[in-house]
Amino acid sequence: MSQKSELVTLTAEQMSAKLRSGEISARELTQAELDVIGAAEPSIQAFLARSSEEALAQADAVDKRRAKGEELPDLAGVPVAVKDMIVTKGIETTAASKILKGWIPPYDATVVARMKRVGMPILGKTNLDEFAQGSSTENSAFHPTFNPWDTTRVPGGSGGGSASAVASFESPLALGTDTGGSIRQPAAFTGTVGVKPTYGHVSRYGAIAMASSLDQVGPCARTVTDAAMLYDVIAGYDDHDSTSLPGKLPSMAAAAVKGARRDLKGLRIGIVKEATGDGFEPEVNASFNEGVELLEGMGAEVKEMSFPNFLHGIRVYYVIMPAEVSSNLARYDGMRYGLRVMPPAGVPQTAANMMACTREAGFGPEVKRRIILGTYALSAGKYDEWYGKAQRVRTVMIQDFAKAFRDIDVLVCPTAPTSAFKLGEIQDPATMYRNDIATIPANLAGLPALSIPSGLDGSGMPTGFQIMAAQRHDDTAFTVASALESAFTEKWGAPIWTKMKTPWLDSMPEE
Amino acid sequence: MTEKLMKFSEAIKRFDPVFGLEVHVELNTNTKLFCPAHYEFGGEPNTELTPVSLGLPGSLPVINRQAVIDGVRLGLALHCHVNEWSQFARKNYFYPDMPRDYQISQADKPTNGEGYLDVELEDGSTFRVPIERAHIEDDAGKNTHIGGADGRIEGADYSLVDYNRAGVPLVEIVTKPVTGAGEKVAEIAGAYVREIRDIARALNVSNGKLEQGNMRADVNVSLRESPDAPLGTRSETKNVNSFRGIEKTIVYEIRRQAAILADGGQVLQETRHWDEAMQTTAGGRLKSDANDYRYFPDPDLAMVHITPEQVEELRATLPEMPLHRKHRLQKEWGLSDFEMRDVINAGALDLIDQTVQAGATASGARKWWLGEIMRESNAREVSLEELPITPQDVAEVEKMIVGGKLNNKLAKQTVEAVLKGEGRPGDIVEKHGWKVMNDDSAIEKAVDDALAVNSDVAAELKAGNMKPIGVIIGAVMRATHGQADAKVVSGLIIKKTRV
Structure with missing residues (x-):
């Protein structure tokens, strides 16, 4: 491995230390990541747009401030990639949809503004399923993204771009959005860490809405501490988002550091009975059980708990989510920005016909499917039967969780029923939807949930271990995750990514 | 297409009219309902925007x-029940002037629930209009259709969209079906909307200018055979933006529907629009083709919580209601109903009230505002408020009259000078050196001179014919440059000509 490769395989925490000591500059680090992106993209395709010039300018600004002796935040100069579902001022933002192709936002999302304030160079925009709708990133209107562990396989979705970028060392950190598992399931598929914060902990202002009551922005990283550091940058009250929760948040990085001491005595853990066993691959279950044993070994009390409504989550989700999608995606009508397709000759050139032609041409089949489902669920005479009933079940699930968290501190289960599947392998939408069966409940209940790697299955693909905590107890999830990560790493002898073949790094030229 | 109409008097004899109004009141908050974009009528198109008001991804x-506070105050003035918990909901429909392609309104949980408004009719009676709800919502932008015959979309070559108005807060006040109005149906509707306008202005929650789109109404009308019969099929005439238009819409719809029903036909449930040029309503789309708005609670917004304590705090901020104030002032000023009506129609109520508060008598204040100043406002074609004279000015003039510093003639000259923009009354009087002459010997001399010059008139007066006394008074006033007190002058003349 070259020097450059060594630099990019550091954790964000280690990069931060080297930047602060002056051992490396932000420009060197940013350039190294840009070089990896150049070398890896032909085989990974994690990015939709690169913002190399902006990233280097941001890095130079950090170096200049550091040279002046300014005290800078921990992640100053540490690069980051941004899911293309989040708006970036001056950088094309498409949600991986033809309908937004070419749109240059005039404003920054709150999370992006916060990262810029800290001095994190933004490397580019990562690929996703169109409007974050999918579980494999195959629904991107532009191109698929490949799993760095096996490029014949998907990286999961919708945030396959951010997960693959982090897994392949194109970026130490990335932002994702998670509506039903879009951060956590790709993390599981790519052997990385993905965090969905408590609903309301991270501002949604500037995150393109998919399903507003479920969407949450969160960090993607290779380690729990790295994810926690990015979490600390982006989280906190924002008066631009009415669903943002007021109050100061504890440091998640500190919670992760605490977890690394691996003392879980007194911690009460519940296993979601319904999300193990049947419907989950044996090897997924096996690695999950190893994780549970490690947690017990650190002093945690573990018990199995039944959530009869847990698996109803997917049914509730596929009513509420499309309903909100149908409304949130109405604005893409060709009037103000993005694609405009005029009606063909002979058809009246009216605004309504233009809107119809634009939406017909601009949206992919999965997006159209969900708009139609959601329009139906909200329509007159159907509302109570569908949207109304789904909201009532959602309320019951929230109550189930609230009750459970009186007796336990965290809930655990596998992140996804399988490891990464092959591109093109799943054609049936309903089968695809089942990928999110274990991740959806946390979105419906607004709970913090994260996924960490739990090992490799027989085909050498990573599996994920999900930890959920009570609302606003994200720090507890970080502490447990950090402890388990440490125990797993000790067991494996090295971080999981050392098992991954990285030909793009090996072939990188040194200047 | 001319539609068949029945005479209004006949229609009212044969059918019982029922109407409903949805009055939109634009709030005068400085900023929009959901973002801090500034809004002012008449701004350069598409300049008063933020990512939020443009609905950017x-x-x-x-x-x-502030919009919620204003909405609650308006609701309280309409005797509405303020709901402790209210909720914004999305009303989904595609239209070019709607940046998100959904309006944020309120559905089953409006901020203001049931209420009522008592309106006063010409004959002095009162009619209670029942209110269903008064909810808060944001306005759409404005489409301008270019190339069509009358600015409507039909036949237009292209359309322009201005999103400045998009997001401006509205309160939509929805009546229950108003029954029992009979032949006074149009008068009641007009009086109701005027009363809302007056209330909104008194509360300072809206500028209340219909011509600037601050208020507009959707007018629902239906007919039934008798007051015991179930409600008939209604038409809904959208976006009527003048008081007269609202009244005429109701009359026209009653005449049109009556003709249809009398012929054994059926009234279509449809949306129509008021055509000011044609003085008719014209058909729009059938309600059966209407949008299914797919209302659902807006997940981007938390529920609005207004505690009973907050409601009482806001209730305490309500000013005296316009109708109550009108009655009080009429009594205080000792005016007849007709005199009061003239004051109201002249738009002089506030000005006279302020003039009285500044120290003038009610009769004095009324005389100036409805006389001299009103003539000037008519001549210049501007409102009383726009003239360069204030209630304080008028009160000052009145006080100078009462104090004997000015006589009526000088006072009139002073008011004229203020209206010409010469400045404040005190300065004007001082500048011109106007004062009532108190030097009796000088006036006496002027009287003597006038009688001497006009010896024939003097002879008549002495003979007991007082008719030509004005000739002598006029001569004296001229000689004294209007500064003599006419009463003093006439007293002197009588004294000197009495044998």
């Missing part, structure tokens, strides 16, 4: 606190 609404 990723943007989120945040409720304008």
Whole structure:
């Protein structure tokens, strides 16, 4: 491995230390990541747009401030990639949809503004399923993204771009959005860490809405501490988002550091009975059980708990989510920005016909499917039967969780029923939807949930271990995750990514 | 197409009219309902925008606190029940002037629930209009259709969209079906909307200018055989933006529907529009083709919580209601109903009230505002408020009259000078050196001179024919440059000509 490769395989925490000591500059680090992106993209395709010039300018600004002796935040100069579902001022933002192709936002999302304030160079925009709708990133209107562990396989979705970028060392950190598992399931598929914060902990202002009551922005990283550091940058009250929760948040990085001491005595853990066993691959279950044993070994009390409504989550989700999608995606009508397709000759050139032609041409089949489902669920005479009933079940699930968290501190289960599947392998939408069966409940209940790697299955693909905590107890999830990560790493002898073949790094030229 | 109409008097004899109004009142908050974009009528198109008001991807609404406060105060003035918990909901429909392609309104949980408004009719009676709800919502932008015959979309070559108005807060006040109005149906509707306008202005929650789109109404009308019969099929005439238009719409719809029903036909449930040029309503789309708005609670916004304590705090901020104030002032000023009506129609109520508060008598204040100043406002074609004279000015003139510093003639000259923009009354009087002459010997001399010059008139007066006394008074006033007190002058003349 070259020097450059060594630099990019550091954790964000280690990069931060080297930047602060002056051992490396932000420009060197940013350039190294840009070089990896150049070398890896032909085989990974994690990015939709690169913002190399902006990233280097941001890095130079950090170096200049550091040279002046300014005290800078921990992640100053540490690069980051941004899911293309989040708006970036001056950088094309498409949600991986033809309908937004070419749109240059005039404003920054709150999370992006916060990262810029800290001095994190933004490397580019990562690929996703169109409007974050999918579980494999195959629904991107532009191109698929490949799993760095096996490029014949998907990286999961919708945030396959951010997960693959982090897994392949194109970026130490990335932002994702998670509506039903879009951060956590790709993390599981790519052997990385993905965090969905408590609903309301991270501002949604500037995150393109998919399903507003479920969407949450969160960090993607290779380690729990790295994810926690990015979490600390982006989280906190924002008066631009009415669903943002007021109050100061504890440091998640500190919670992760605490977890690394691996003392879980007194911690009460519940296993979601319904999300193990049947419907989950044996090897997924096996690695999950190893994780549970490690947690017990650190002093945690573990018990199995039944959530009869847990698996109803997917049914509730596929009513509420499309309903909100149908409304949130109405604005893409060709009037103000993005694609405009005029009606063909002979058809009246009216605004309504233009809107119809634009939406017909601009949206992919999965997006159209969900708009139609959601329009139906909200329509007159159907509302109570569908949207109304789904909201009532959602309320019951929230109550189930609230009750459970009186007796336990965290809930655990596998992140996804399988490891990464092959591109093109799943054609049936309903089968695809089942990928999110274990991740959806946390979105419906607004709970913090994260996924960490739990090992490799027989085909050498990573599996994920999900930890959920009570609302606003994200720090507890970080502490447990950090402890388990440490125990797993000790067991494996090295971080999981050392098992991954990285030909793009090996072939990188040194200047 | 001319539609068959029945005479209004006949229609009212044969059918019982029922109407309903949805009055939109634009709030005069400085900023929009869900973002801090500034809004003012007449701004350069598409300049008063933020990512939120343009509905850009990723943007989120945040409720304008002042708009909710204004909405609650308006609701309280309409005797509405203020709901402790209210909720904004999305009303989904595609239209070019709607940046998100959904309006943020309120559905089953409006901020203001049931209420009522008593309106006063010409004959002095009162009619209670029942109110269903008064909810808060944001306005759409404005489409301008170019190339069509009358600015409507039909036949237009192209259309322009201005999103400045998009997001401006509205309160939509919805009546229950108003029954029992009979032949006074149009008068009641007009009086109701005028009363809302007066209340909104008194509360200072809206500018209340219909011509600037601050208020507009959707007018629902239906007919039934008798007051015991179930409600008939209604038509809905959208966006009527003048008081007269609202009244005429109701009359026209009653005449049109009566003709249809009398012929054994059926009234279509449809939306129509008021055509000011044609003085008719014209058909729009059938209600059966109407949008299914797919209302659902807006997940971007938390529920609005207004505690009973907050409601009482806001209730305490309500000013005296316009109708109550009108009655009080009429009594205080000792005016007849007709005199009061003239004051109201002249738009002089506030000005006279302020003039009285500044120290003038009610009769004095009324005389100036409805006389001299009103003539000037008519001549210049501007409102009384726009003239360069204030209630304080008028009160000052009145006080100078009462104090004997000015006589009526000088006072009139002073008011004229103020209206010409010469300045404040005190300065004007001083500048011109106007004062009532108190030097009796000088006036006496002027009287003597006038009698001497006009010896024939003097002879008549002495003979007991007082008719030509004006000739002598006029001569004296001229000689004294109007500064003599006419009463003093006439007293002197009588004294000197009495044998």
